[in-house]
Amino acid sequence: xxxxxxxxxxxxxxxxxxxxxxxxxxxxxxxxxxxxxxxxxxxxxxxxxxxxxxxxxxxxxxxxxxxxxxxxxxxxxxxxxxxxxxxxxxxxxxxxxxxxxxxxxxxxxxxxxxxxxxxxxxxxxxxxxxxxxxxxxxxxxxxxxxxxxxxxxxxxxxxxxxxxxxxxxxxxxxxxxxxxxxxxxxxxxxxxxxxxxxxxxxxxxxxxxxxxxxxxxxxxxxxxxxxxxxxxxxxxxxxxxxxxxxxxxxxxxxxxxxxxxxxxxxxxxxxxxxxxxxxxxxxxxxxxxxxxxxxxxxxxxxxxxxxxxxxxxxxx
Amino acid sequence: xxxxxxxxxxxxxxxxxxxxxxxxxxxxxxxxxxxxxxxxxxxxxxxxxxxxxxxxxxxxxxxxxxxxxxxxxxxxxxxxxxxxxxxxxxxxxxxxxxxxxxxxxxxxxxxxxxxxxxxxxxxxxxxxxxxxxxxxxxxxxxxxxxxxxxxxxxxxxxxxxxxxxxxxxxxxxxxxxxxxxxxxxxxxxxxxxxxxxxxxxxxxxxxxxxxxxxxxxxxxxxxxxxxxxxxxxxxxxxxxxxxxxxxxxxxxxxxxxxxxxxxxxxxxxxxxxxxxxxxxxxxxxxxxxxxxxxxxxxxxxxxxxxxxxxxxxxxx
Numbered sequence: 001x002x003x004x005x006x007x008x009x010x011x012x013x014x015x016x017x018x019x020x021x022x023x024x025x026x027x028x029x030x031x032x033x034x035x036x037x038x039x040x041x042x043x044x045x046x047x048x049x050x051x052x053x054x055x056x057x058x059x060x061x062x063x064x065x066x067x068x069x070x071x072x073x074x075x076x077x078x079x080x081x082x083x084x085x086x087x088x089x090x091x092x093x094x095x096x097x098x099x100x101x102x103x104x105x106x107x108x109x110x111x112x113x114x115x116x117x118x119x120x121x122x123x124x125x126x127x128x129x130x131x132x133x134x135x136x137x138x139x140x141x142x143x144x145x146x147x148x149x150x151x152x153x154x155x156x157x158x159x160x161x162x163x164x165x166x167x168x169x170x171x172x173x174x175x176x177x178x179x180x181x182x183x184x185x186x187x188x189x190x191x192x193x194x195x196x197x198x199x200x201x202x203x204x205x206x207x208x209x210x211x212x213x214x215x216x217x218x219x220x221x222x223x224x225x226x227x228x229x230x231x232x233x234x235x236x237x238x239x240x241x242x243x244x245x246x247x248x249x250x251x252x253x254x255x256x257x258x259x260x261x262x263x264x265x266x267x268x269x270x271x272x273x274x275x276x277x278x279x280x281x282x283x284x285x286x287x288x289x290x291x292x293x294x295x296x297x298x299x300x301x302x303x304x305x306x307x308x309x310x311x312x313x314x315x316x
Numbered sequence: 317x318x319x320x321x322x323x324x325x326x327x328x329x330x331x332x333x334x335x336x337x338x339x340x341x342x343x344x345x346x347x348x349x350x351x352x353x354x355x356x357x358x359x360x361x362x363x364x365x366x367x368x369x370x371x372x373x374x375x376x377x378x379x380x381x382x383x384x385x386x387x388x389x390x391x392x393x394x395x396x397x398x399x400x401x402x403x404x405x406x407x408x409x410x411x412x413x414x415x416x417x418x419x420x421x422x423x424x425x426x427x428x429x430x431x432x433x434x435x436x437x438x439x440x441x442x443x444x445x446x447x448x449x450x451x452x453x454x455x456x457x458x459x460x461x462x463x464x465x466x467x468x469x470x471x472x473x474x475x476x477x478x479x480x481x482x483x484x485x486x487x488x489x490x491x492x493x494x495x496x497x498x499x500x501x502x503x504x505x506x507x508x509x510x511x512x513x514x515x516x517x518x519x520x521x522x523x524x525x526x527x528x529x530x531x532x533x534x535x536x537x538x539x540x541x542x543x544x545x546x547x548x549x550x551x552x553x554x555x556x557x558x559x560x561x562x563x564x565x566x567x568x569x570x571x572x573x574x575x576x577x578x579x580x581x582x583x584x585x586x587x588x589x590x591x592x593x594x595x596x597x598x599x600x601x602x603x604x605x606x607x608x609x610x611x612x613x614x615x616x617x618x619x620x621x622x623x624x625x626x627x628x629x630x631x632x
Binding site for chain 1: 524529532560
């Protein structure tokens with residue numbers, strides 16, 4: 001697949017930070033930034049921009065806050081054309097913390113929102129756009145929204161928001177390619193002045209496939225993470241995406257090196273990937289939270305009991 | 317997806333046997349047979365029917381030969397409606413070893429063949445059909461065959477073979493959903509008197525997705541293995557397939573139990589799954605052999621060097 005407008009967006013450090021409370025070392029973040037830059041990746045999301053009034057800087061690592069000075073330090077001296085992004089959640093950011101784009105190393109701000117909060121998301125994203133940032137709105141948990149709600153949200157985003165990109169987010173890793181096709185076509189039919197993006201979780205090993213499916217139907221912003229790192233089952237593996245895209249500006253080799261040197265050792269310390277309880281929440285279209293609790297317990301391999309407990313909820 | 321004609325075909329012991337020279341214990345095979353039977357799986361492939369004149373019974377486990385008596389012993393006393401299958405390779409089977417269907421616990425014989433050997437495969441499969449077996453021809457490495465060769469092979473299989481099912485086999489795990497769609501539609505357009513099957517390897521985490529894609533386009537025989545077990549990257553995970561199919565005759569719970577009790581411990585002893593060298597051979601449409609050799613060496617995590625060595629072959 002070669003389409004000049006496709007943009008590869010890495011969110012390894014941001015999504016991976018959900019596993020370790022954003023406690024990646026500066027050396028690790030530098031290694032990721034350097035390898036992605038060499039690989040020709042277009043964007044790298046380095047963390048969240050959360051208000052320190054809401055979260056303790058002692059309890060969480062620095063990539064939950066993404067101070068400009070911390071970012072400058074880890075990228076210092078590395079040659080790169082890659083743009084940096086931070087994510088904000090509706091209701092968790094203090095807009096006063098965010099300097100105008102011209103004074104920041106960050107290029108893009110992505111606003112994560114459920115469909116029900118889309119008015120707040122538009123209000124928020126427009127403020128970041130006014131500060132000069134490239135912006136996106138990422139519609140989370142879209143697999144559980146009603147069609148009329150999605151239509152209305154997309155129409156509002158098209159008319160009222162200044163966002164450059166609107167993302168479809170398969171938060172629970174529950175989608176098969178038919179749903180991806182349906183949502184991509186729907187977004188393409190409503191969103192005319194912005195790009196569409198896809199962020200696919202990998203609970204059922206569909207992250208990469210759903211991303212390809214979205215590309216086939218016109219989606220140009222595609223998220224991935226190195227070795228699929230990310231909360232619970234993780235994400236579309238960036239290396240597979242780079243292998244699939246035919247644009248010669250991308251080079252998989254620095255990412256292969258990065259996995260050898262940093263991610264194989266990391267896997268001894270952090271758990272993510274194809275793990276049955278996450279596959280179960282994916283196939284049942286549920287948040288992975290219950291599965292994450294299971295994995296932290298002594299019942300971590302009791303899959304049948306877990307399946308029945310989640311299925312039982314349907315009947316409550 | 318509910319379609320009454322869909323048949324779930326498990327090849328855990330057969331494909332997994334390629335990792336351990338078919339040395340699964342009787343207890344393990346019994347546990348798999350029992351769980352799959354309880355789960356409502358339609359077919360289970362237990363191994364290969366290889367000639368003992370070609371391979372030593374001392375060097376390989378019994379599931380490389382699948383003597384009827386060995387099969388009878390492991391299924392003895394287990395209530396089951398599941399049919400048993402064995403696979404044969406063109407040129408490696410002694411037809412005299414195979415009793416008539418009425419004297420055997422085996423229901424199906426599958427003939428694996430490259431496109432270039434399709435005449436031999438037809439000659440062979442017709443002999444098994446004449447002995448009373450359900451039969452298939454599995455076209456291996458189809459991603460590397462020219463379109464005219466595939467067309468001719470499919471036309472021959474339709475006209476000259478007595479096989480009940482013709483399988484598309486993505487041996488290298490190199491296919492994306494567009495190729496699967498193309499091949500499924502092509503097979504559906506030529507094969508009118510038989511079913512079509514799909515056997516998808518998982519090098520690029522596309523095994524499950526390609527299987528769904530094939531189902532969407534009319535394929536009714538779908539292969540999977542428990543926890544994706546299989547040579548190199550393994551196969552479409554059976555538990556995901558069962559989770560996707562809506563036919564109430566299937567029950568995922570016995571498979572979840574089986575993974576908890578047998579496959580989590582097994583993973584300490586055998587390697588398969590999403591491993592970067594296998595992803596590399598998948599994206600470059602190469603046989604996993606070189607990657608298997610790498611994994612057995614001290615350079616097992618040298619991904620970049622391996623990638624460059626495989627890419628370099630293109631230029632030779």
